[in-house]
Amino acid sequence: MSINVLRFTTAGNVDDGKSTLIGRLLVETEGAFEDQIEGARRENERRGGKGIDFSLLTDGLKAEREQGITIDVAYRYFATPKRKFIIADAPGHEQYTRNLVTSASTSDLAVILVDARNGMVTQSRRHAFIAYLLGIRHFIVAINKMDLVEFKREAYDAIRMDFIDFIERLGGADVYCIPISALEGDLVTEPSPRMSWYNGPKLLELLESIEVDDHQSERPFRFPVQLVSRPPGQEFADFRGYMGRVASGSVRVGDAVVVLPSGARTTVTGIVTQDGRLDEAFSRQSVTLLLADDLDISRGDLISSETSLPAARTEFKATLCWMNERKLRLNHRYVLRHTTKSVRCIINEIDYRLDVNTLDRESPVTELQTNDIGQVRIKTLQPIVCDPYDANRQTGGFILLDETNDTVAAGMIQG
Amino acid sequence: MNKEWTHLRELESESIYIFREVVAQFRNPVLLYSIGKDSSVLVHLARKAFYPGPLPFPLLHVDTGYKFPEMIKFRDEFAKSIGARLIVHRNEDAIAAGAHPLKLGVARCCGQLKTAALLHALEKYQFDAAMGGARREEERSRAKERVFSLRDAFGQWDPRRQRPELWNLYSGAIHEGESMRVFPLSNWTERDIWQYILQEKIPVVPLYFAKERPVVERGGTLIPADNALHLKDGEKPQMMSVRFRTLGCAPCTGAVASCAASLEDIVAEAGAAKISERSTRIIDHGSNTMEDKKREGYF
Numbered sequence: 001m002s003i004n005v006l007r008f009t010t011a012g013n014v015d016d017g018k019s020t021l022i023g024r025l026l027v028e029t030e031g032a033f034e035d036q037i038e039g040a041r042r043e044n045e046r047r048g049g050k051g052i053d054f055s056l057l058t059d060g061l062k063a064e065r066e067q068g069i070t071i072d073v074a075y076r077y078f079a080t081p082k083r084k085f086i087i088a089d090a091p092g093h094e095q096y097t098r099n100l101v102t103s104a105s106t107s108d109l110a111v112i113l114v115d116a117r118n119g120m121v122t123q124s125r126r127h128a129f130i131a132y133l134l135g136i137r138h139f140i141v142a143i144n145k146m147d148l149v150e151f152k153r154e155a156y157d158a159i160r161m162d163f164i165d166f167i168e169r170l171g172g173a174d175v176y177c178i179p180i181s182a183l184e185g186d187l188v189t190e191p192s193p194r195m196s197w198y199n200g201p202k203l204l205e206l207l208e209s210i211e212v213d214d215h216q217s218e219r220p221f222r223f224p225v226q227l228v229s230r231p232p233g234q235e236f237a238d239f240r241g242y243m244g245r246v247a248s249g250s251v252r253v254g255d256a257v258v259v260l261p262s263g264a265r266t267t268v269t270g271i272v273t274q275d276g277r278l279d280e281a282f283s284r285q286s287v288t289l290l291l292a293d294d295l296d297i298s299r300g301d302l303i304s305s306e307t308s309l310p311a312a313r314t315e316f317k318a319t320l321c322w323m324n325e326r327k328l329r330l331n332h333r334y335v336l337r338h339t340t341k342s343v344r345c346i347i348n349e350i351d352y353r354l355d356v357n358t359l360d361r362e363s364p365v366t367e368l369q370t371n372d373i374g375q376v377r378i379k380t381l382q383p384i385v386c387d388p389y390d391a392n393r394q395t396g397g398f399i400l401l402d403e404t405n406d407t408v409a410a411g412m413i414q415g
Numbered sequence: 416m417n418k419e420w421t422h423l424r425e426l427e428s429e430s431i432y433i434f435r436e437v438v439a440q441f442r443n444p445v446l447l448y449s450i451g452k453d454s455s456v457l458v459h460l461a462r463k464a465f466y467p468g469p470l471p472f473p474l475l476h477v478d479t480g481y482k483f484p485e486m487i488k489f490r491d492e493f494a495k496s497i498g499a500r501l502i503v504h505r506n507e508d509a510i511a512a513g514a515h516p517l518k519l520g521v522a523r524c525c526g527q528l529k530t531a532a533l534l535h536a537l538e539k540y541q542f543d544a545a546m547g548g549a550r551r552e553e554e555r556s557r558a559k560e561r562v563f564s565l566r567d568a569f570g571q572w573d574p575r576r577q578r579p580e581l582w583n584l585y586s587g588a589i590h591e592g593e594s595m596r597v598f599p600l601s602n603w604t605e606r607d608i609w610q611y612i613l614q615e616k617i618p619v620v621p622l623y624f625a626k627e628r629p630v631v632e633r634g635g636t637l638i639p640a641d642n643a644l645h646l647k648d649g650e651k652p653q654m655m656s657v658r659f660r661t662l663g664c665a666p667c668t669g670a671v672a673s674c675a676a677s678l679e680d681i682v683a684e685a686g687a688a689k690i691s692e693r694s695t696r697i698i699d700h701g702s703n704t705m706e707d708k709k710r711e712g713y714f
Contacts (some may be wrong), residue, residue, distance in 0.1 A: 005422045072574075074558040075551045077604045084422040087603055098579065105581040202636040226435040231468035239467065245432040245583075274466035284420070286464070299439055317436035323579055337584050340439070397582045407578040 003079070005088045005209060009103040009136070011127035012113030017144045021113065021182035022076060022089060025204065028189040029078040073103045082208040096175040097130060097371035099233060099412055101321045105133035105397065108212040111140045111203075112163075116155040116179070117148055120162040120182040126356045128166060133319065133373070133412070135393045137173040138212050139163075142203060147181040151194045153177075171258070178203050185225075214282045220308035221249030221257070222387070224339035224394050225301045229288055241272055242297060243290035247339070247394035249305060250282045251289070258383040259295055260302045261312040267292040268371035293322070300341035310395060315413040317351070319389075320368065320376045324408035328368040328376075334408070338384045338398040345400070350378040368409075378411070423611050425513035427460060433562060433599040434464035434546070438471050441595070444458035446534075448474035448494075448501070450486045452619050452661045453548030453600060453622055453657040455493075456608055459617050460599065461546075464495065473500040473535055475545070479509045479528035480546030483639075516666050517647065528664075534570040545589065546597045552604045562601050568592035594670065605660075609685045613678045622679045623681065625658040625673040636669035655707060 010017035027037060076087040081393070088103035104110065110131035114124050128139065149155040160177040169175050178187055179198055186192035189204045201209070229241035238314050251257070255268045270290035271278040281287045289303065297303075304310055322328055328347060336345040352363035352375040368374050389396030389412035400409040437444050448454045448463060458474065465471055476490060494501035499571050506514075509527040516524040537545060561577050563585045580585060587595055600608075612619060629640040629652035638645070642651035645666035657670035658681075675684045 003422050003423045004420060072559045072577075073579075075602070076558060077552045077602070079422075079604070079606065082693070084604075086609070102579045102581055106583075226432070227439050229465070229468055243435050243464075245428060272467070274463040284425060284428055286428040286435075288466075335588070337586060340436075361501065393582065397584070399581055399584050399586065401586060401588055405586070405590060406576075407581075407586055409580070410581045 003081070003083050005084045005086060006109065006210070006212065007088065007107045008109040008111055008207070009088045009100070009107040009131065010091055010111045010113070011090055011100055011131065012124050013115070016088075016113040016115050017182045017207050018113050021142065021144065021180070021188065022087060024182055024185060024188050026076060026078050029080055029204070073099050080208055085207065093224060097321065097373065098273055098323045100127060100130045101323070104131045104136055105410065107136060109138040109140065109210065110136045111142055113142050113144050114159050114163075116143050116145045116159065119155070119159055120166065122357045126167055127357060128163070129170065129359065132167070132170045132173065135389065139167065139173055139175045139208060140203070140206060141175065141177040143177060143179045144182050146179045146186060147184050148193065151179070151192070154196045156198070162346045176206055177198070178206065183231070216248050217250050219248040219392060221251050221301040221305035222247040222310065222392065223289065224341075224395070225249065225297060225299055225303065226340050227299060228297065240294065240304065243288045245286045246281050246283050248281055248283050248392055252280045255382070256306040257291070257298055258304050258306055258309060260310065261306055261383050262296070262301070263295070264295050265306070266295060300339075302339060310385050310387045312385050314380045314383050316378055318376055318378055318411040319414065320374055320409050320411045321408050322368040322370060322372045324402070324406055325370055326402065326408065328409070330366070336378070336380060336384070336399040337401065338386060339395060341384055343380045343384060345378050345380040345381045347378055351375040351377065375414070386413050389413050390415065423607065423614060425625055426607055427463070427611070429602065430460045430599040431464040433585065433597065434461050436585050437546060437597050438465070438589070443540070443542050444472045444544040444546060445475045445540065445542040446472055447545050447547040448476050448490070449548065450476065450482065450620060451548070452608055452623060453550065455617050455619050456611055457546070457548045457600060458497070458499070459615060460533060470499050473502050475502045475504060477529060477532045477536060478503050478505045479532070479664050480505060481528070481666055482562050483662065483665050484663060485622050486620055493618065502536070502540065504532055506532035506535065516664075517645070521667060537570065542594065543589065544595045544597055546599060548600050549598050550600050550603050560598060560601065562598055563587060564596040564598065565589065566594050566596055570594065573603075606685045609678070609682045613682050620662060621654045622662060624661045625656050625676045626669065627654050628657050629653065630655050630657055632672055638669065639665055639668070639670060
């Protein structure tokens with residue numbers, strides 16, 4: 001039962017066979033049930049198809065099933081004796097950038113599907129770039145439809161070289177390439193005698209074994225305060241705890257810490273959980289911290305290690321992905337939500353817009369609209385305590401809300 | 416890295432974080448308590464989230480009057496044992512008018528006794544956030560559900576108004592009259608739930624454990640038959656070793672043939688299950704899909 005979780009996103013074009021691949025992974029690991037599989041089979045036959053269309057297992061809403069399109073990010077689950085998997089599946093349509101940004105934000109790995117017949121196309125680069133932008137540094141390139149290129153090694157080699165070259169240009173990452181046939185099952189969970197030239201792991205084996213913990217626990221300690229705990233009752237008269245989830249690093253009882261933005265220094269005197277007091281809390285753990293001094297600390301404050309402090313900033317550059325139909329308005333007031341803090345802000349300049357296909361910077365530009373990515377300058381009314389996104393995804397990412405309360409943009413703070 | 420960091424610890428920690436976000440962002444939240452295994456886990460996690468303080472919100476049970484007697488007994492004892500404030504809400508008018516699935520049809524009966532009752536209770540107590548135990552894995556229309564799911568002033572769900580959820584930034588910003596449904600167990604599967612119940616020794620309703628019970632077979636589903644009122648003419652109960660994978664109303668919850676009499680047996684069974692658990696819920700069959708019910712305000 002001692003298994004961990006891998007969160008990954010899947011990206012590919014409409015016809016790259018992504019739904020088929022996910023459907024197969026679910027069926028072959030028993031992440032899909034017989035009644036669901038039977039439902040997908042019946043539906044396919046009703047439409048005049050034959051057998052199971054694996055993609056029907058993963059198309060969620062009635063509206064999109066009827067129209068044969070998928071919108072929005074869907075979450076899928078499966079497990080093997082080695083790992084639990086959470087797939088954030090981003091569909092490949094017009095809202096693509098927005099969906100992939102969303103799905104990549106919670107993922108540690110991206111599976112990029114490439115059609116072996118077509119090679120690396122513009123969209124493959126776009127997918128890889130967006131995943132990279134969101135901080136993903138582990139890629140599996142599933143070179144699909146090998147059955148349609150007679151399982152020849154040349155197609156695989158060419159795509160592999162192209163992809164590695166592209167990732168190197170972005171700054172480098174961990175890349176694995178696997179030739180598969182999602183439709184026929186080669187190298188997904190089963191071996192492929194037809195590709196005996198390939199000696200690496202099957203897709204599922206790789207997903208089970210790949211190490212994605214990028215030393216999050218060794219980074220500087222960051223603890224955004226969610227709530228202050230002051231339980232009622234005489235027995236808790238002196239209890240004052242700070243509830244939160246460790247965003248990065250770890251903390252031990254006795255450690256010196258700094259509370260930001262005030263800059264007050266104190267010491268951790270206790271780490272409280274219902275399962276007992278802890279000596280040490282690690283990245284991702286939800287705990288309640290006790291501190292030596294009675295300080296004025298509230299939601300939105302951040303408790304940090306004493307060294308490698310984050311910055312308290314009111315002006316910064318950020319990469320912004322615009323997600324709403326209403327365009328970005330310069331000097332308009334937005335609400336910026338970052339860790340557990342909300343502040344008012346304005347965007348006073350757009351430096352450039354990125355062409356996500358060519359990676360060219362377009363400037364001058366005066367607006368960003370849905371699915372645009374650009375670099376902007378932001379001014380906040382109160383300081384936010386942050387790290388550059390490249391150094392810390394939890395303390396470097398933010399969202400913008402407009403007056404309708406819609407989430408209109410996702411942002412990544414630059415150094 | 417922490418060697419003890421299992422998938423269950425990761426899920427637990429994420430759920431605790433979500434509970435705390437709800438309490439930080441909303442004025443008057445409530446936990447929708449349905450008495451089932453997911454609710455048991457939900458309450459267990461909520462208590463962990465606010466330890467050593469008390470639960471900072473009440474539990475709301477929408478009672479249709481058709482819940483199994485074992486469920487009601489468990490509910491009352493459980494709420495008392497943890498010192499929680501329990502609100503039980505019923506659509507008394509519909510109950511008095513004799514609403515029954517065999518009379519109204521399943522969809523209309525659910526609409527009156529569950530959806531209408533829930534919306535009325537949320538309105539009556541002015542709750543602005545309702546936390547429930549729904550999981551994305553349960554049913555395919557739920558695969559895209561947000562952790563923070565916005566409902567309009569009529570309690571209805573509009574797929575186009577749902578917000579993108581990035582990182583762990585859950586936005587609870589709402590306008591007057593709107594409310595949020597929150598799903599802290601979004602990323603859990605049935606298997607995770609049972610493994611966690613075993614690990615944490617969480618109490619659950621005895622109906623989950625296999626026992627000889629009277630049932631009738633109706634449309635491929637085993638319906639409990641201890642109450643003659645819920646039987647159609649000519650149906651004859653037979654004794655079988657069965658258990659329930661999900662718990663709803665007695666006339667509409669199917670049992671499964673099983674010999675799993677302990678938590679360990681259930682974990683093993685959940686690991687090997689071939690049929691989805693919602694298949695035992697009659698509400699999910701028929702033309703009115705879960706997606707339609709959700710639009711109307713069903714949980």
